[in-house]
Amino acid sequence: MSMTPPPGWYRDPSHPLAERWWDGTAWTEHRRQTSQQPSAGPEFPDGGSGRARAVALVVAVTVLVASIVTGAVLLDRGDDTGAVATNPEPPFASSSRPSPSTSLTPAPPPSEDPGVVVDELNGITFPLLDGWVRPENITEDDVVLTTPGTYDCPGDPGLCHHGRVISRTVTGNDEKSPEALAERDIAEAADSAYDRDILDRRPYDGIDSHKQVKAGPVAVAGRAGYFVRWQVRTAAGPGGYVQSLAFPAGVGSQALVIVRFAFDAGAAGPPPADMDRITKGIRPIGDADTGGGVGSSIGPSR
Structure with missing residues (x-):
């Protein structure tokens, strides 16, 4: 047998x-x-x-x-x-x-909702929008969403995705403010997405410059969070948009969660508005009806 x-x-x-x-x-x-x-x-x-x-x-x-x-x-x-x-x-x-x-x-397993991706560790789900898939061809940990397919990176050899979303629990510090955490994390998020990857390669030959395009409070799964968004220009390729989103987890000690977005710029990359749509669609596991709250819309630019 x-x-x-x-x-x-x-x-x-x-x-x-x-x-x-x-x-x-x-x-x-x-x-x-x-x-x-x-x-x-x-x-x-x-x-x-x-x-x-x-x-x-x-x-x-x-x-x-x-x-x-x-x-x-x-x-x-x-x-x-x-x-x-x-x-x-x-x-x-x-x-x-x-x-x-x-x-x-x-x-997905038969018991899994085909319209969402579950993050069991942080007690949340992510909406699976059109143009997005569950992680595939990924060596990086904690990736919850990617755009389908890969392409040859314009810098060091390797395979790149036009879009990725990563969810991590913040540990090892006493930071309690989503705003402070998002503002501190954005530079590292940009570097890991467009400067050096986990294998110490430079798929886009590094970042030439960046500018902040948006930041503000936002409700995430019914909790008050904060986000910071940068546009980065790279030595090779079209550059892209990165965002750090911080909010309290819905389970356990309710430690802060950091969600990183990395979208290529240009026609091949996903629209930056998908960052807002994904953020709005994050829900606690088992509570799809949870809506907004404090800062229920994407916050003001600054």
């Missing part, structure tokens, strides 16, 4: 330094770069019990042995000319080989 792993990113058999999306029944055409050698099988969370780590190790060893056996069988089955099968194998030993899928994005 064969066992089918759940949907997820696995080592791409035809591209060892990349991962490929397995939708639960077949390979899709989506791949993403990784900053380290991808794992040979399903990933297991860190920090589990000793039993969980032991089970993970046994499964990983089993998958590795199965891969070696499968490779040996394929080599032995070469035709009279010495040809070897080159079609990618699924990330497990199976009696049948699934055919590639042409699906563009992973389908």
Whole structure:
């Protein structure tokens, strides 16, 4: 009896330094770069019990042995000319080989609302607007939304997205003011989006200049928040818009949440107005009717 792993990113058999999306029944055409050698099988969370780590190790060893056996069988089955099968194998030993899928994005679980993206850590949901998809081909942590597809970065080699939205919980400081946090975060948000990425590459050859285009109070999921928006010009490419949005989380200690937006400028990038639409559509999990409050509209420019 064969066992089918759940949907997820696995080592791409035809591209060892990349991962490929397995939708639960077949390979899709989506791949993403990784900053380290991808794992040979399903990933297991860190920090589990000793039993969980032991089970993970046994499964990983089993998958590795199965891969070696499968490779040996394929080599032995070469035709009279010495040809070897080159079609990618699924990330497990199976009696049948699934055919590639042409699906563009992973389908959400049946229980998940297809119109929103859930941020469990901060107890909020993001609206999935037209022209936006769930994260794909992403190596950066905490990305909740991207524009579909990628393009070759105009600076250092790599793949870039025309738009990204990132959600993080603020820890390690005592800052309680959304305004102070947003004003302090915007420079780092701009640098991480358009100066140097997490691999220390410069996909846009760095930032030449910036200017603030908008800032003010705003209600987010019924709570008073604050945002700052910059326009940046880069040495390569069209530059873009970045925004830092800060507001209290709706769960736990209600620590501040920082949401970063990075939109390419120009016709290929998403409209900056999508920053306002996404902000307005953020809701607490399980409370889609929560509306505005203090500062219920996008605040004034300054």
